Amino acid sequence: MSLDPATLLAILAMAAATYLTRVAGLVFARYIPATGRVRAALDALPTAVLVAVIAPAASAGPAEIVATALTVLAATRLPVLGVVAVGVGSVVVMRALVE
Amino acid sequence: MGKLRRMLVDASHPMTHETPPSSPVEDLRAGFIQILPLTIACVPFGLILGANAAAKGLSVIEVTLMSALVFAGSAQFVAIDLWQDPAPWAALGLTVLLVNLRHVLMGASLAGKLDRFGTLGRSIAVFFMADEIWAVAERRAIERGLTPAFYLGAAAPLYLNWLVTTTIGAAVGALVADPRALGFDFAFTAVFIGLVAGFWKGRSSLPVVVASAAAAIAVRHAVPGGWFVVAGALAGIGVAALRAGDAETGGGKAVLRAEADRSSTP
Numbered sequence: 319m320s321l322d323p324a325t326l327l328a329i330l331a332m333a334a335a336t337y338l339t340r341v342a343g344l345v346f347a348r349y350i351p352a353t354g355r356v357r358a359a360l361d362a363l364p365t366a367v368l369v370a371v372i373a374p375a376a377s378a379g380p381a382e383i384v385a386t387a388l389t390v391l392a393a394t395r396l397p398v399l400g401v402v403a404v405g406v407g408s409v410v411v412m413r414a415l416v417e
Numbered sequence: 418m419g420k421l422r423r424m425l426v427d428a429s430h431p432m433t434h435e436t437p438p439s440s441p442v443e444d445l446r447a448g449f450i451q452i453l454p455l456t457i458a459c460v461p462f463g464l465i466l467g468a469n470a471a472a473k474g475l476s477v478i479e480v481t482l483m484s485a486l487v488f489a490g491s492a493q494f495v496a497i498d499l500w501q502d503p504a505p506w507a508a509l510g511l512t513v514l515l516v517n518l519r520h521v522l523m524g525a526s527l528a529g530k531l532d533r534f535g536t537l538g539r540s541i542a543v544f545f546m547a548d549e550i551w552a553v554a555e556r557r558a559i560e561r562g563l564t565p566a567f568y569l570g571a572a573a574p575l576y577l578n579w580l581v582t583t584t585i586g587a588a589v590g591a592l593v594a595d596p597r598a599l600g601f602d603f604a605f606t607a608v609f610i611g612l613v614a615g616f617w618k619g620r621s622s623l624p625v626v627v628a629s630a631a632a633a634i635a636v637r638h639a640v641p642g643g644w645f646v647v648a649g650a651l652a653g654i655g656v657a658a659l660r661a662g663d664a665e666t667g668g669g670k671a672v673l674r675a676e677a678d679r680s681s682t683p
Contacts, residue, residue: 320476320478320479321476321478321479321482322476322479322503322504324502324503324504324506325475325479325503325504326479326482327504327506328496328504328505328506328509328510329479329482329483329486329487330486330506331506331507331509331510331513332483332486332487332489332492332493332496332509332510332513333483333486333487334510335492335510335511335513335514335517336487336488336489336492336513336514336517336520337543337544338514339514339517339518339519339520339521339524340517340520340523340524340543340544340546341524341540341543341544342520342521342524343520343521343522343523343524343525343526343527343528343543344524344525344528344531344539344540344543346521346525347524347525347526347528347529350522350525354661355658355659355661355662356658357661358657358658358660358661359654359655359657359658359661360522360654361618361657362622362625362653362654362656362657362658363518363519363522363650363653363654364519364522364523364616365613365616365617365622365625365626365629365653366625366626366628366629366649366650366651366652366653366654366657367516367518367519367629367646367649367650367653368491368519368548368609368612368613368616369609369613369625369626369629369630369633369649369653370629370630370632370633370645370646370647370648370649370650370652370653371491371495371516371609371633371646371649372605372606372609372610373629373630373631373633373634373637373645373649374633374634374637374638374645375602375603375605375606376606376610376630377630377634382603382606385603386606386610389606389607389610390610390614393610393611393613393614394614397454398454398455398458398608398611398612399454399457399458401458401607401608401610401611401614402458402461402604402607402608402611404607405600405603405604405606405607405610406461406599406600406601406603406604406607407600409600409603410598410599410600413597413598413600
């Protein structure tokens with residue numbers, strides 16, 4: 319059990335950054351336009367960010383690419399637990415096959 | 418996922434609170450029930466994050482503290498991926514800021530639905546605004562109105578589960594010889610694919626996904642750090658903005674429209 323000062327500082331910076339993004343919406347809600355290009359861009363933001371976060375891992379190799387395709391297919395018809403089961407199961411099988 | 422999609426579409430309509438108010442205990446229970454499947458889905462994700470963090474040299478108490486104070490799965494995941502010793506706090510803080518920028522939009526959407534919370538309550542509620550909690554809170558706001566009891570019922574299980582699973586992952590991570598062989602690392606990707614499905618708005622979403630993925634992958638290979646998230650996000654929203662000029666968006670799908678309308682008529 320140890321708490322490194324540099325690690326503690328990093329954790330506090332991460333915590334501050336996260337809270338800042340979460341509380342900022344309460345402050346800025348009134349300034350967000352209701353129509354137009356800015357509106358369309360903001361509407362697309364959740365999808366764009368979520369995809370950006372996972373894209374490198376989802377395309378890391380042949381096994382991951384196939385597993386991603388199967389997981390996307392699962393996401394069109396299954397609840398999230400089923401999606402995770404398909405994702406984890408398919409990546410295990412695909413890695414066993416190609417690696 | 419269909420429900421979540423409907424929720425995002427319906428968010429353009431003024432909220433109606435016609436349903437008779439339910440008791441705090443009922444709301445607490447409803448929140449718990451709605452977050453339960455998402456909580457279970459996060460178990461492997463928490464374990465692998467804890468194990469990855471331990472592999473990078475973080476102690477168990479450091480992992481617990483990070484989960485308790487940051488409570489942002491994807492951001493923690495990316496940060497641990499970039500972790501070095503000693504921890505580059507500025508780079509990690511900036512990376513987390515970039516990965517979490519979407520919360521500004523999510524918080525703006527939720528802001529108009531927290532009318533039953535006090536100022537302090539709002540400030541506390543947004544601390545727990547992880548993607549999963551935000552999603553069930555948004556849905557509840559449209560169906561019955563969002564109460565602090567419901568929010569607590571939804572936030573507490575996911576938060577405690579996150580503390581426990583990341584801590585266990587850090588403590589026993591070394592015992593799992595190869596987490597990759599169990600596919601645990603891919604659980605994170607799968608959860609996010611499920612969340613993207615919830616935001617899906619039909620074919621208009623496809624160019625956003627393609628642009629975001631292509632930019633993120635290219636920048637991930639070329640530039641160290643969390644910039645690939647920014648590049649992908651900018652590419653995706655850039656495409657959305659360009660396309661909005663071709664065909665009027667109609668605004669009906671806007672998540673924030675109800676709030677924007679409210680604030681324009683003080």
